[in-house]
Amino acid sequence: MATEQGLTKETILSSVAGYREQSGAGASKDALEKMFERDKQTLRGLSIQVETIGDYADPDDLREARYRIPTAEYELPADIDFTPAELAVLNLAGGVWSESSMSADARSGLRKIRALGIDVDEPIIGYSPRLNLREPSFVPLQRASELGRVVAFDYVKPGDAAPHRRRIEPLALVEYEARWHVYGFDLDQQGDRTFLLSRITSDVEITKTSFDVAAREHAGERALAGLDELAARQQALVEIAPGTEAALRLSRRAIPAGQGFRVPYVDVHIFADELASYGPEVRVVEPADLRDQVISRLRRVLAAHGGGTHETGGAA
Numbered sequence: 052m053a054t055e056q057g058l059t060k061e062t063i064l065s066s067v068a069g070y071r072e073q074s075g076a077g078a079s080k081d082a083l084e085k086m087f088e089r090d091k092q093t094l095r096g097l098s099i100q101v102e103t104i105g106d107y108a109d110p111d112d113l114r115e116a117r118y119r120i121p122t123a124e125y126e127l128p129a130d131i132d133f134t135p136a137e138l139a140v141l142n143l144a145g146g147v148w149s150e151s152s153m154s155a156d157a158r159s160g161l162r163k164i165r166a167l168g169i170d171v172d173e174p175i176i177g178y179s180p181r182l183n184l185r186e187p188s189f190v191p192l193q194r195a196s197e198l199g200r201v202v203a204f205d206y207v208k209p210g211d212a213a214p215h216r217r218r219i220e221p222l223a224l225v226e227y228e229a230r231w232h233v234y235g236f237d238l239d240q241q242g243d244r245t246f247l248l249s250r251i252t253s254d255v256e257i258t259k260t261s262f263d264v265a266a267r268e269h270a271g272e273r274a275l276a277g278l279d280e281l282a283a284r285q286q287a288l289v290e291i292a293p294g295t296e297a298a299l300r301l302s303r304r305a306i307p308a309g310q311g312f313r314v315p316y317v318d319v320h321i322f323a324d325e326l327a328s329y330g331p332e333v334r335v336v337e338p339a340d341l342r343d344q345v346i347s348r349l350r351r352v353l354a355a356h357g358g359g360t361h362e363t364g365g366a367a
Contacts (some may be wrong), residue, residue, distance in 0.1 A: 057104050057117030060087060186248040189224065191255040192233050196221040199264040201238065205253035206246055209320050214252045219244065220262040222270035227278045228304070228317060234274030236266070245274055247318060282315035287322070288336040289314055297332035310336060323348060
């Protein structure tokens with residue numbers, strides 16, 4: 052970064068900290084060059100571009116090649132300026148995502164912001180949320196969306212026993228009800244579809260087939276609007292014991308009703324899993340299919356703990 056012309060490998064190995072010490076300790080030239088190549092790959096893996104500049108007369112002649120990191124990687128456009136408060140928010144937003152899940156553009160943007168060397172406002176820095184990506188399909192789907200590549204995966208629809216192969220153009224990844232979904236154009240169904248990542252049962256295959264990335268514009272908004280519409284059509288009436296974990300978690304999306312609370316949901320099976328996990332803290336009044344799903348899960352738990360043959364006079 053200190054020179055526009057770049058540095059030769061020999062200069063780097065003899066002057067840059069790390070290599071210089073290894074050379075002085077008697078490391079062989081071959082070992083230093085292997086270290087140099089490994090470091091180049093590490094930098095590129097972090098989305099830090101390392102340029103190789105050949106001889107001006109013969110660019111393919113790399114015997115005296117020079118290496119440099121373009122300063123543009125660490126410089127914002129001259130007409131962009133941030134206040135300390137804005138920088139604090141940007142750094143906080145960047146900190147939400149783990150490095151492995153951030154796009155190359157986002158990592159590059161954070162490097163440029165940090166290179167400004169401006170102090171940020173302190174009050175919010177103590178609060179640093181994290182988004183945990185438990186779904187292994189998230190990263191390949193994100194990567195395919197950035198590249199504009201069609202993906203294929205096995206997917207189990209709600210109510211189906213076996214998965215089916217799906218091929219989609221991944222347009223957006225959205226979080227809804229604390230669960231990740233991928234929204235895209237289904238090539239076999241010829242329409243937009245939303246898929247719950249936890250229902251993907253295979254590795255995500257990134258194919259060589261491309262799609263127009265312009266289709267990603269506003270895709271996230273369309274996905275969330277579709278999920279909102281579905282949830283609005285599917286509302287459960289539940290009774291919730293006050294002061295419990297169920298009350299804490301469900302109240303964030305529940306609507307008070309005469310007999311209890313109306314809670315919108317997207318996937319009856321996933322919602323039944325959640326409600327069953329609260330045990331006696333919640334009771335489903337309606338719809339009947341959701342109530343049956345919850346009772347079925349509770350009975351399986353009872354049977355697994357040796358109570359399957361014991362009958363009581365009360366309702367499950």
